[in-house]
Amino acid sequence: MRSMFCAMAITLIVASPLGEARVIPDPNQKPAPGNETPQTPLYQANYSPAVNYQLQCLGCHLTNGEGAPRSDVSMMKGFVGHFLKVEGGREFLIRVPGASQSALSDAQLAELLNWMLKDDGIAGGSAPANFKPYTGKEVETYRGRMIKDLTGFRLNLIEQIKELNIDIPADVIP
Template structure:
């Protein structure tokens, strides 16, 4: 199971996010490492990880996407997860996934601002920096 999840990540996500999760700040792809886990501390952030276009619009099924998100969080950012972290499941992904964002940029910047107020600094996100709140 774990191997299949990693293979899904490598095939569907790593082209942009890289196998080691480092992304490419220059191309607007945030580093997952020691960052992405913080999002689940906010309800809107938890939902963001499902609705972000690269995840929502992937070819993975709802159950597969839930498994890949859980894997990404544990693999790249365990220290930022809250101790009561509840893994994603198929139902939660199905409910949120179809509600597409009109524009993800202000959503990501808004979450970064809210988390930074709670002491969690996120990885750099270069898209739409001119629109930072």
């Protein structure tokens, strides 16, 4: 009985056609019709900030920056502009991993932050009246500066905001 199994196993191994499973793409394979042009990388695409937000941020921050506090994504809606009122807050919005590590170019990220901070945007009037728009150059300067203790850094900013007598809504994670 045992030797029969052995014989069967050996036959199966020997009989399996080696080249059947194609892991390596076929070099002669052509793209599907209409799909011949390679995709434009996001940093070279000319999408509006609203579209870039949808593609790169909405998955976590949701449509209007409501966030998902239960999943540790704080609410930005009507609040995110307050970060600009405290020391380190302006750079924080560039340095935070979701922004700094996005697939957007420096200029696109600056444009997206400016779009978020508009009074009729996600910031909903929370940005200071004298807000100076971000520039690509500014993003370039701060983007690569990793925040080592992200939670502590952010908490310090929230504490500073509190000291300005600004209410911290329940959906803004301290």
